[in-house]
Amino acid sequence: MSSFPNPDRYQQMEYRRSGRSGIKLPAISLGLWHNFGDSTRVDNSRELLRHAFDLGITHFDLANNYGPPPGSAEENFGRILREDFRAYRDELIISTKAGYTMWQGPYGDWGSRKYLVASLDQSLKRMGLEYVDIFYHHRPDPETPLEETMRALDHVVRQGKALYVALSNYPADLAAQAIAILRDLGTPCLIHQPRYSMFERTPEQGLIQTLGDAGVGCIAFSPLAGGVLTDRYLQGIPEDSRAASGSKFLSESQLTEEKMEKVRRLNIIAQQREQKLAQMALAWVLRDDSVTSVLIGASKTAQIDDAVAMLAHRQFSDTELAAIDAALM
Numbered sequence: 001m002s003s004f005p006n007p008d009r010y011q012q013m014e015y016r017r018s019g020r021s022g023i024k025l026p027a028i029s030l031g032l033w034h035n036f037g038d039s040t041r042v043d044n045s046r047e048l049l050r051h052a053f054d055l056g057i058t059h060f061d062l063a064n065n066y067g068p069p070p071g072s073a074e075e076n077f078g079r080i081l082r083e084d085f086r087a088y089r090d091e092l093i094i095s096t097k098a099g100y101t102m103w104q105g106p107y108g109d110w111g112s113r114k115y116l117v118a119s120l121d122q123s124l125k126r127m128g129l130e131y132v133d134i135f136y137h138h139r140p141d142p143e144t145p146l147e148e149t150m151r152a153l154d155h156v157v158r159q160g161k162a163l164y165v166a167l168s169n170y171p172a173d174l175a176a177q178a179i180a181i182l183r184d185l186g187t188p189c190l191i192h193q194p195r196y197s198m199f200e201r202t203p204e205q206g207l208i209q210t211l212g213d214a215g216v217g218c219i220a221f222s223p224l225a226g227g228v229l230t231d232r233y234l235q236g237i238p239e240d241s242r243a244a245s246g247s248k249f250l251s252e253s254q255l256t257e258e259k260m261e262k263v264r265r266l267n268i269i270a271q272q273r274e275q276k277l278a279q280m281a282l283a284w285v286l287r288d289d290s291v292t293s294v295l296i297g298a299s300k301t302a303q304i305d306d307a308v309a310m311l312a313h314r315q316f317s318d319t320e321l322a323a324i325d326a327a328l329m
Contacts, residue, residue: 005088006054013056014311018191018217018292023164025093025191027286028307029059029219031295036076037067044299046080051301053088055308061219061295062127063097063138064119070102071126078127092133096123097168099138111141111149120156134190135162137178139169150178154187164190168221172206179214191217191292198266198281198328199225199259208290217292220285224296226254229281233260234267265327269320275313279306283314284324 015024030052036045049060066073074096085092098119101109108115120135135156137149153165165187167178179189192211194203200222211218224230233255263277270280285294296307316324 009054009056016292020215021190025059025293026057029293029295030057031061031297032073033066034297035299036073038072048298052304059093061095064102064123065100074123074126094132095134096132097136097138111144113148113152116152132162134164134166136166136168140174150181154185157187166191168193172210176210189216191219193219195222196220197223197225219293220291221295223285223294224281230278269323279310282310286314287316
């Protein structure tokens, strides 16, 4: 594209309402978990962000521990935000999270009020922002009272440091409790972010229904199961792949013959739909309105192009859905 931003960017994207809130999110959101830390060239990160915005992706999803090292994704994003997106801040939804280890000692992890407030202050400083649009508690804390964690989320909204609050990785029963506490505090939960893919269907066991009943949105992360639901591993494990790199998020031992046979069966269905497997996997997560948006990671602009192109063909027939379920058995 010859100019930035693309003047037609909002005609290319589908926007879906998050629960019963006033916020609409793009059906495709860009996660900055990988490829935005200090090990990545900032020019490549800039190209990915600009390209995503040109295609109507307005939601950039971060966390305090994204990198590597932790904090570096926010720092690099903040630099690009200042240099390229300053004039478009009000067109963006910027989210960050806290809940995993960020510094030594008893106050640098989990869900205490002290940790959450301090972490958000640090995130805002790294990104050069006065507020984030969405602040998530990244994972449940088994020791801190849930009321304390939710009151901390309510507190940062009342401070003006976040416009909305959200949850991630909460099971259905705990999510229901947290949502009720936030509602009573007057700061309703905007959205929940679970791991959800063809290979991880736990959210279907009560969570999605809980969110729908409460009017809370749902945004799925890891929709491609760490890259398994792509054509990347159909012919084996490439030397430059995540699985071959010793990543703790995807190891060679996870790519069992049983799982890869399922992937091959799914790939046949995708070919019959005239889609790439990754596109079908994203479309499957978005197959009805229970999921507001799907988070993708990207190292190349072509991956963003593929994801957005999927929106033109994200509907499934009953026969196709049945075939997918059968392929996963």
